[in-house]
Amino acid sequence: MSPPHNDLQRLLTAPILPTLLRLAAPNVLAMVMTVLVGIAETYYVGRLGTAPLAAMALVFPFAMLTQMMSAGAMGGGVSAAISRALGASDTPRAQTLLLHALVIGVGAGVIYSAIFLTFGPHFYELLGGRGGVLEEAVAYSGILFSGALLVWLINTLASVLRGTGNMRTPSVALVATALLQIILGGVLSLGAGPVPAMGMVGVALGHIIATAAGVLYFLWYLITGQGRLTLHLNSFAMQRGMFADILKVGAIACLSPVQSVLAILIFTGLLAQLGTEALAGYGIGQRLEFLLIPIAFGIGVASVPMVGMAMGSGNVSRARRVAWVAGAVSAFNLGLIGAVVTLAPDVWARLFTQDPAVLGYARQYLVTAGPAFPFFGLGLTLYFASQGAGQVIGPVLAGTVRLVLVAGAGYGLSQHQGTADHFYGLVALAMVLYGLVTAAAVKITPWGSARKD
Template sequence: MSKGRKRMTIDAPADTPLPAASANRLLTAPILPTLIRLAIPNVIAMVGTAVVAVAETSYIGRLGTEPLAAIALVFPFAMLTQMMSAGAMGGGVSSAVSRALGAGDRTRAEVLALHAIIIGVCGGLVFTLIMLVFGRSLYSLLGGRGEVLEQACSYSVVLFSGAVSIWLVNTLASVLRGTGDMILPAATLLGVAALQIVIGGTFGLGLFGLPRLGMAGVASGQLIAFSLGAVFLLLYMASGRGRLRLRVKSFAFQRVMFIDILKVGAMACLAPLQSVLTILIFTKILATFGTATLAGYGIGSRLEFLLIPIAFAFGVASIPMVGMAVGAGMIARARRVAWTAGAVSALIIGLVGVALAIQPSLWVSLFTSDPAVAAAAHSYFGWAGPGFAFFGLGVTLYFASQGAAKVGGPVLAATARLLLVAVGGTALVAADAPASALFALVGAAMVVYGLGTAGAIRMTRWVK
């Protein structure tokens, strides 16, 4: 491809000119009110995600203890798909788009959107291939045996057959968020959540006279709902009604566009990978304590994963604000946005952690009445709950650092958390420690992660 062709693709004027930087509200509006305004749609969408998690766990709990233990094996991989596509690579997409817009280059942002879609499709295909080929082996390594393993595989095969749809929804939503549009992505995710609840419950439990498909039926809700969501967002952006338009006819592959996204997204993917690996190592250790302890931890870790979307709501709200400020050379404002978002997230998630440390039955009673399972879950919240505030701080600052294209420090903080759990957990098991000691280790690792991320951002120089 000629250099002239590349220049024409990047520099050609758009149909509608981008407002000057001084007219861009994300660069001039008060930080805290703007963050809250951008975060509210995401909070609402994440409430929908939380409701889905509660509904699915409730459905699975009705299917029996083995399915409940099975979901503890699959859930880390399911959340890894979401975290990589929405938070890690999605953050890279939002960062690249917002930095282009902050510099006043709308056409570049539109070209970036098309390259992001290609990355999303490839990411989904990779997850489908890995989980369909190696899923059973992975669940066996985590301690899955007998009926628990079979139930895990039944859920996994259906779920990961639709990984491309999950990646596409989250990629397109990230493009829109990079422009400052939080409402349409949130509305789409709410619609997907509603469909997932209805379809998963109907097929999983055999409602309205339909066959009871069990775990495969519950997973089908996510498969169908995200497929419909992906089609909707593609049609919307192709129609030109959004702030950016997908200009497919004039599209040309440009290596620099992939680099702009992947220099943030690829490295950022290490953080959720480390986070899930932390959970997998811990799950493997706890599997030796029996099914009841594993199921109880599954209930507790499910909430831990659900706290990520709460931090996500404020984190992704900070990405376009930080990215546009960096693109416009307003570094001091970018840093103020990051610290404000982190503080708000830590406060909210910290309150959740303290509340559940004091009264864990508020969450646990939603999923089980088994005394042994409930006791394990109560112990988890009692020891790990106080660390949730630091977890929220770390996750939100990780997103803010994506807006500045400086994710190395937060990734290293996630590495420290992983090493603490792996080494400390192994040592505690060797010392024949009780499960409560391992749960206390989880809380300590959250503190290390939050303070490590904050320290890394404090010492990292942000530049345009």
């Protein structure tokens, strides 16, 4: 049963801030659950020993990349295309885009699996994996990435629903999937009752089973016509223009998470030269950054259908206002967190260590990077809002600027005996630059001829 027409009208005409907050709340909850899954799985693997924990660290950036590309980048392209069609009152086009989005999700999932099942062991070896650690990483990733198709499907289907303005259903489903993954991961990895302990393979299997359940639910929801769009698999004819509508945003947007992961890998490698304590202090701060992303992500994803529908209806001035309001909300929220850890870094740092040396580095990182958090939130949220407008090149180039700065300046510091304080300052500078360049790109990029409300 389709939601009433009034639901779409509210996205086009209702006050921006309360509408945005209403849409963002379930998304933030779903993303926080994703973070909790990561914490739970790290706990399970930690119980298995040091080698499995090190192996997980090798695989984690590429697993994170799968999520970022399928949910945030290509998912944003799917949501944006569907919301623009609905904003233009072209429901048949939105229906057709749904089918093309599924084809893209299937294709991307198969390709991702093929890449990491074939070349994954070489990647882990390049990152320093050796002996038993490398063997654990290959076994774990072999199961995990065989399910990449399911990850792409669940995030594609969730993005379809978000594109219609329905945030509640995908968020509830993703929270349930996350809870199932936490339970299965623990039972299958550590064993319980008649279930034998399967180690890291059990964690990967729990992920695949829970994700498959989520995919089946979304397919049932769409096939039975529970939402505004209904999935019809008969008489489907692929159209180049429909693929282009999604890929002109999604494919370009996929460069952004690749740049983010590369920046993390480069910086981690450079900082490791300063010793274990400095790297551990950075790791504590980085854990906080991973909690900031869901907040900015949740607000940004909520802005996509609001911006897309406004663009589809020709109301470019409202689309731009949505983008700036979303960016300001994200900057404010992350700014509050940054202020807390800047003034009282031990509130966060002592959750993870009591080692005086590591605590010193962690405090140093939080005090240095905390003031830059609002710029990071501004940039990431504007990146999503730009997807709704179909103008994502500027924010992606801002990510390129950040990557070049981290790589170039980081290399320079490593060659001139840079201290941890210098490296941490570089992280903060990269966040500030990313936010400012993204904002400038949104400001100067034409979104079309605005009409008045």
